[in-house]
Amino acid sequence: MSAISFRNVIKRYGKGPKANQVIHGVSAEVEAGEFIVIVGPSGCGKSTLLRMVAGLEEISAGDIAIGDKVVNNVEPAQRDIAMVFQNYALYPHMRVFDNMAYGLRIAGVGKDEIKTRVDKAAKILELGHLLERKPRELSGGQRQRVAMGRAIVRQPQVFLFDEPLSNLDAKLRAQTRLEIQKLHRELGITSLFVTHDQVEAMTLAQRIMVMNGGVMDQFGTPEEVYNRPATTFVASFMGSPPMNLLRHAPGVKPGTVLGIRPEHLVFGNDGWIVQVEQVEMLGAERLIYARIGDEQLVMRVDEGLPVPAIGTPARIAARPEKLHWFDAGSGKRLSDA
Known part of the structure; x- marks a missing residue:
C-alpha cells in the first residue's frame, strides 16, 4: 500500500x-x-x-x-x-x-x-x-x-x-x-x-x-x-437534515451566519419564538419544521417528547456550546464555537 x-x-x-x-x-x-x-x-x-x-x-x-x-x-x-x-x-x-x-x-x-x-x-x-x-x-x-x-x-x-x-x-x-x-x-x-x-x-x-x-x-x-x-x-452538505444556517434570527450580528444542528435545538420557556409548520414522523424521532421571521429551521426530537401542534407558536432555544459562526461573505468558519 x-x-x-x-x-x-x-x-x-x-x-x-x-x-x-x-x-x-x-x-x-x-x-x-x-x-x-x-x-x-x-x-x-x-x-x-x-x-x-x-x-x-x-x-x-x-x-x-x-x-x-x-x-x-x-x-x-x-x-x-x-x-x-x-x-x-x-x-x-x-x-x-x-x-x-x-x-x-x-x-x-x-x-x-x-x-x-x-x-x-x-x-x-x-x-x-x-x-x-x-x-x-x-x-x-x-x-x-x-x-x-x-x-x-x-x-x-x-x-x-x-x-x-x-x-x-x-x-x-x-x-x-x-x-x-x-x-x-x-x-x-x-x-x-x-x-x-x-x-x-x-x-x-x-x-x-x-x-x-x-x-x-x-x-x-x-x-x-x-x-x-x-x-x-x-455545514449544509454534511448532515441529514443539514445544519440550520440563520442570517436574521435574533442575536445574529450583520455579516455573520449562525449555524446550529437540528439535534442541538430544544423546546423551552425562553429562546426564539417560532411558528411550527410541519412535523415529520421518522420512527424513533421526529423532525419539526418551524419558521422564525423569513427563515425556516428544522429541529430533531426523540419520538417520546411532546411537540406543539402545527400552526401554533413555540419557543426554541439553541444549546450555546453547539453554536457555529461563519462569515456571511466568504462562508468560512469564524470561531471554534
Missing part, C-alpha cells in the same frame, strides 16, 4: 482564455492504508480528481504522487491501482471466476497463482458458491462484490471506487458498505472512494475530502467535518 499526495492539482479543459477550469489547486496528503471518501454534489470535481489519480484524465498543473513516485506522466497500467466502477463492467459471457481472473491472465500470472488469489478474494467477499455463475444470474449486490473481487485479486497499492453503490437499493447499499469496511480492515489498502452521498461518506471514511465547485472545502475526520464544518457549504 502507498500514500497518495495531491500537490496543487489543477484541471482545465481547453486552452487560453476560454479554458474551463474544474479543479482549483487541490492539495492533500493521504496516508498509506487510509480510507478516504471524496464527497460533494454533482459537478464538484470529485470524479475528475479520482480519474486523474487513475491516469484517465490528464493533470493540467500540479502533481499527483503515489508513494514516492510522481505519476503525472505514468500510464494507467503502470500505476499499480485497481478501480471499481458504478456500472460493475463485468463480462456477461464469463463465469464469476473468469471475470475475477481475467486481468491476471492478461498480465501473465500463472494458473495456480490465479486460483489462489481468486479463491482468497471469493472467501473474503463470500462469493465462493457463485464462482461458476454468469453475471446475469447474480443480484446487483453480488455483481458489485464480483467487481470488488476483480480489484482485490490484482493486489494493488491503491483502490479507487467511483460511486460503486449508486445502482443498489437502500438495503443493499447499507449491506455493501459493511462489506467494504470489512474489506478495508482485512486488506488495509489505501483507498479513495467517490460519492455524492454524505451518509456513505460519514459511515465509510477515516477522513473525508469535501469538494465544492472544484475546491476542497475541508479535509478531516467525519467527526471534524460534522462537528466543526469549515464553511457554510460543508
Whole structure:
C-alpha cells in the first residue's frame, strides 16, 4: 500500500482564455492504508480528481504522487491501482471466476497463482458458491462484490471506487458498505472512494475530502467535518437534515451566519419564538419544521417528547456550546464555537 499526495492539482479543459477550469489547486496528503471518501454534489470535481489519480484524465498543473513516485506522466497500467466502477463492467459471457481472473491472465500470472488469489478474494467477499455463475444470474449486490473481487485479486497499492453503490437499493447499499469496511480492515489498502452521498461518506471514511465547485472545502475526520464544518457549504452538505444556517434570527450580528444542528435545538420557556409548520414522523424521532421571521429551521426530537401542534407558536432555544459562526461573505468558519 502507498500514500497518495495531491500537490496543487489543477484541471482545465481547453486552452487560453476560454479554458474551463474544474479543479482549483487541490492539495492533500493521504496516508498509506487510509480510507478516504471524496464527497460533494454533482459537478464538484470529485470524479475528475479520482480519474486523474487513475491516469484517465490528464493533470493540467500540479502533481499527483503515489508513494514516492510522481505519476503525472505514468500510464494507467503502470500505476499499480485497481478501480471499481458504478456500472460493475463485468463480462456477461464469463463465469464469476473468469471475470475475477481475467486481468491476471492478461498480465501473465500463472494458473495456480490465479486460483489462489481468486479463491482468497471469493472467501473474503463470500462469493465462493457463485464462482461458476454468469453475471446475469447474480443480484446487483453480488455483481458489485464480483467487481470488488476483480480489484482485490490484482493486489494493488491503491483502490479507487467511483460511486460503486449508486445502482443498489437502500438495503443493499447499507449491506455493501459493511462489506467494504470489512474489506478495508482485512486488506488495509489505501483507498479513495467517490460519492455524492454524505451518509456513505460519514459511515465509510477515516477522513473525508469535501469538494465544492472544484475546491476542497475541508479535509478531516467525519467527526471534524460534522462537528466543526469549515464553511457554510460543508455545514449544509454534511448532515441529514443539514445544519440550520440563520442570517436574521435574533442575536445574529450583520455579516455573520449562525449555524446550529437540528439535534442541538430544544423546546423551552425562553429562546426564539417560532411558528411550527410541519412535523415529520421518522420512527424513533421526529423532525419539526418551524419558521422564525423569513427563515425556516428544522429541529430533531426523540419520538417520546411532546411537540406543539402545527400552526401554533413555540419557543426554541439553541444549546450555546453547539453554536457555529461563519462569515456571511466568504462562508468560512469564524470561531471554534
